[in-house]
Amino acid sequence: MTVEIAGQPAADGLAVAVPARTRVRQAMRHNSLRAGVVIVVVIAVLVLAAPLLTSVNPDTQNPAQTFLPPSPHHLMGTDSFGRDLFSRVLHGGQYTLGASALVVLIGGTIGTLLGVIAGYFGGAVGYLVMRFVDLLLAFPGILLALAVAAILGPGLLNGVFAVAVVLVPAYARVMEGATVEVRHLPYVDAAVGLGSGAWHVIWRHVIPGIRSNVIVMTTSWLGIAALWIAALGFIGLGVQPPTPEWGAILNDGENYLTIAWWISVFPGIFLALFVVGVNLIGDGLRDELDPALNRF
C-alpha cells in the first residue's frame, strides 16, 4: 500500500521565524492531528511500558495452556505454544515500532541526501542520481523489499534494510523537486552569491527549506514501513522466531483463524491502529505545513 506524496514546493521559508512552541500549539488545534497523536502516544506508552504492564515472559511456552481464549487471566488469550498474547503483543510492539522508525530514519536520510545532492548540484551528478532513482522506482515497492530481504536472509535488521531500500528512491524523488525550488529562492541565491560553500548552503538553507516535505514524507512512510515490516514477518522473511513482532504473530495465527481468532486479531488491530494514528498525524501536519490547502 504505497502512498506517494506528490512533490510539494516548500511552502514557507519564513515560517522558520515562528517559535516552535507556538507552532506546536497551533498544530494541536487540528482535530486529526490531535487524534493521531493520542493514538500513537497511547500505543507507544503501552508498548514501552510492557515490562510494567505484564510480568509474563512473552516467549514462555506452556503445553497445558494452548489456544486459550481471552480471559481475565490472559487478556488476549494464548497461542499454539501456550504463550500469553497480551505480553507478546505489547512486547512485540517494540520490534514493529522500532523497526519502522529505523526504516524511516535510514531510508529517509539516505533518500533525502541523494535528492538534495541531485537537486542542488544538478548537471551530470543530478542526472545520474535521478536516473538511478527512476530505475528503483520502476520496481513495485514490496517486490524490491522481498528481493533484498531474500538476499540478506531473515532477521529484523535485514528486514529494516530491505524496506529502507524502497524508501530511498521515494524520498530522493520528492526531495530533489523540493530542493530545486528552494535553491532558487532569493535568500538562497543571495547566500550563494555571498560566496557561502555548497555544503554550508545546503545545511543552513536548503535542509531547513525542505523540512516540511521531510516531515510529511516521514509520517506517510512510517505507516507503510510498519505494514511492510509486518508483511515480511508474515512471509517468513522478517524476524526470527520466537520474536513477537506483530507480523510474525499474525503469521502464527494465520492458520488458526477459525479456532483461535484472537491470535491474529489483536496484533492486527494494534498494527492497523498504529498506522491509522501515524496517517492522522501526517494529515494534520500536511494541513498545517501547507497552508495553501488549508481551511477550506
Next chain:
Amino acid sequence: MRFRIRRLPAAAALVAVTLIATACASSTAGASGGQASTSATLTVGWAEPPDTLNPATTGARDVGPIDVNVFDTLVWLTPTLKATPDLATKWSVSPDGKTYTFTLRHGVKFQDGTPFNAQSVVANVDYITAKSTQSTIALGLLGPCTTATATSAYTVAFHCAKPYAPLLDQLGEPYLGIQSPAAIARYGKNLGEHLVGTGPFKFVSYTPNQSVVLARNPAYDWAPPAVGQNGPSKIAKIVFNIVTNSQARVGSLQSGQSQLVQETPGVYYKSLASSYSELADPISGMGIFAPINASTFPTNDLAVRQAIMYAINKKSVIQLADSGVFPAQDTPFSQGMLGYDSSLANMYPYDPAKATQLLTADGWSKTGGTWTKDGKKLALTITAISTVPEYPLIAQAIQSSLQAVGMQVSVVQQAEPAWLASNLAGNMSLTPLQYIGVDPDALHLWFTPGQYYNWSHYTNPQLTKLIDEGQVTTDQSARAKIYEQAQQLIMQEAVDLPLHLNEDLLVYSKSLTGVTYSGGGFEYFYKAALS
C-alpha cells in the same frame, strides 16, 4: 528425496492400520451398497504446488500421490511395504545379486494407445538415466542399476554395477512409474504437462499453482492383484486444487468445496474428528527427525549430543507443534521398515537430570544459567525451512526444551536454497526435516562419508562398513540384523534425533470411502467411492 515435502499429520501407527482396514472394508461395503456414484468428481485440497508432475524428474513427495494414480509400476508395494506383482507378474534375482529379471504382463495399454512391453520399460530407464534428464528421486531409486535390456518382448532385465538389494522395493515407488515411450519421445522437456501412463486415471490438465485434473481410465483392467479390485475406478474425475494455506484448505473442506484435504494441521485433525472421516497416512522412511551436527562446536562433543537427546521432551514438542496428534518416534527408522528395532526406543528417555549429569561429567559448568566449558558457551543453532509451516514450529518447541536445561538456542528460518547451503556447510547444530523412503538403504545417504545429506557431518568406518554390507545383502533377515546394528551405532553416537512419525493427516467427507495408499504412504484413489 527433497524437503519441499511439507509437514505431515498423525495418529498411532496402530490406529492408522486399523483405519486402513476399515477404509478398505468400507469401500467394498460402499460399492456393494450400490450408493456409489459412477459419475462422481472428487475434489481434493492439496497442499504443495508440484515442481513438475513428471515422475522421473520430480523432487517432491506430494507429486508421488498424484502420479501413483496415473502410472503403474513394475511391482506394487502394499501399505506394509511388500513387493507384489503389478506390471511385472514375476521376477528373479541372479545369484550374484546384480541382475533382476522381470516377466511383464500382457495386454496392457498406455492411455495413448501405445502397447506396454519390455521395450517400454527400457525406454523409461534410458530416459531417467539420460544426461539431459533433470532426474533426482527416480535416478536415486535406481541406484547402481542404470541399464535395462529387453531379453524378449515381455521380459526385461535390470543390470546393476554392484549388488543392490533395495531395487525391488524401490521399483514400487511412483517415481519409477512407467511412462508411455511415445510420450517421452514426443514431449521431451515438457513431459510434465503430458502425463501418459497405464494407471487407473488419465491426465487431463495441469494449471501450475492452481489445479491438477485426472479422469477415469475406462480401459483400466490390470489392477495389481494385491489391491483387491478390478476394472475401471468408481470415481470419474479427481481435481487436486492446490491450496497452500492450511486454514484455507481446511476451510474448503468445511464449506463443502473439497471432499478431502491433506496435511491437516494437528489442531484441526483433532477438532474435526467427530464430523469427518480421518486417515493418518503413514509415510515410511526416517520419520520427522533432526540430524545433529557432529563436526562443529558444541555438538562435536558427544556428551552435548547425548544431553540434547535426554533434554528434549518429545511429548511436549509434539503437543506444542502439532497439538499432540503424532506419535513420538524414538528410532532412526519408522515402524514397518526393514530393520526397525523397537528395543532402541528406550535408549534416551526424557530425562533432564541425566542431561545435566552428562554435561557436568564432561567438564561443563553452569554460569549465569548457561552451560560453559573453557570459556565457551553451549550455544546451539537450529535451522528450519521457512516455507514449510511445521519446521519452524518444531524448532521453537525444541528451543524451549533445550533452554529449560540451560542451553542457549537460536532458531534461524531460511528459504530452501539457503537452508540447503547452510546444512551442507555445517552452519547449524541441528535441523528438523523428514526423509521418505521404502528401503533402509536411506542410511547410506545420511551417514556415509561424502554424501550430500550427511548433515550430521559424521563418519565412522564401522558404520560405513555396515551400511555398505546392507546394500549388497539379499537375505532379508541378515539384512535386518545389519541395519539394527547400524541404528544402534547411530543412536549411541547421538547423531540422529528422531522426533515423530511422519504421517499425512487426511480429513475427508463421510460420503467418501475407500481412501487408501500404496507402500510408502502415497494416497491412492483407485478404490475410492463417493456416495
Next chain:
Amino acid sequence: MTRYLIKRLAGVIVLAFGISVVVFLIIRLVPGNPAISILGTNAGNPALVARLENQLGLNQPITTQYVKWIGGVLQANFGYSYDQQLPVATLIADNLGPTLELTLFALVLTVVFGLILGVTAALKRNSAYDTVSMGTALTFLSLPSFWLGLVLLVIFAVQLHWFAVVGGSGFKGLVLPAVTLALGGIGFTARFVRSSVIEALRQQHVVTSRAKGLSRSAVLVKHVIRNSLLPVFTIVGLQTGNLLSGAVIIETVFSRPGLGRLLVNAILAKDYETVQAVVLVIALMYALVNFVVDILYPVLDPRIAYR
C-alpha cells in the same frame, strides 16, 4: 508530439534495460546454489554438480550469462524454470491472465469507489459524513492486506459460504481477492480525490461560475468533476504499481495462480530465469501504464504541453 512520443518510448526502453541488469544481479546475490537444489539427493557428487552448473551456464562469466539471457529475451525466449520444469514463457502465459484479471478488477473498484467516496466527502466537507467517510478511507489504507484477506476469507467463504474458498475461476472467485486488494487503493484514492475536488472548488473559475448563477450541479459537472479527473489518471498510474505489489500477497492468501505468487516462490527457490522474466514483465507493465497515462494527460488537459 511525435518527437515527445519517441523520446518517452526511448526512455521506457532504457529503463527496461536498466531493470534487466538490476534484476539479473539481484537474484544472483540470493544465497544458495541452484544446481544443488535441483540435484537433491545426488548433489553429493561434485561431478554431477559441475555438469549441471555447466548445463545451466552458471560457471560462465557473469557478463556472458547476461548477454546470453538478454539475447534470448529479445528473441522472446525467456528461458527455462528449473524449479517448475517448464519454459518460463509457459509459466508467464499461465499466470499473466489471472493477475491481470485481479488487478484490473481491483483497479476498477479502486477508481469507482475512491471517486464516489472522495467527491461526496469533498462536497460535504467538514460534515459528519466527511469525517466518517475519510475515517473509513484511512482505516482501509491502514489494514494489513495479508491479514485482512484471511479474515474476509474465513467470514465470507468458510462461515457464510458466499464465495468459494479456493480457486480463481469465475467472477465469484474473484470478488474477495479483488476487494481485499482494492481496499487500500480505495482509501488512498478517496483521500486524494477529496483534496483535488476541494482544490478545484476553490479555483477562481468555479467561484465565478457560481457567481454567474450556474446551478451547483452544473458547475460540479462542468468544472469540478472534469478537473478532478486528472488526478484520477495520476492515480491509475500510481495504483497499478501498488496493486501489482499487493497481488503478490493476495494471490498467496487466496491460493490464486498469478505472477505475484509465481515470483515469490521463484525468489524463495532462487529460480533465476523465472525471477528475471517475471520482474521484467511486471516492471514493464508498470512502466507502460505510466507511459500511457503521461500521453493521455495533455489530451485531457490542453494546458499541459508535451515536454
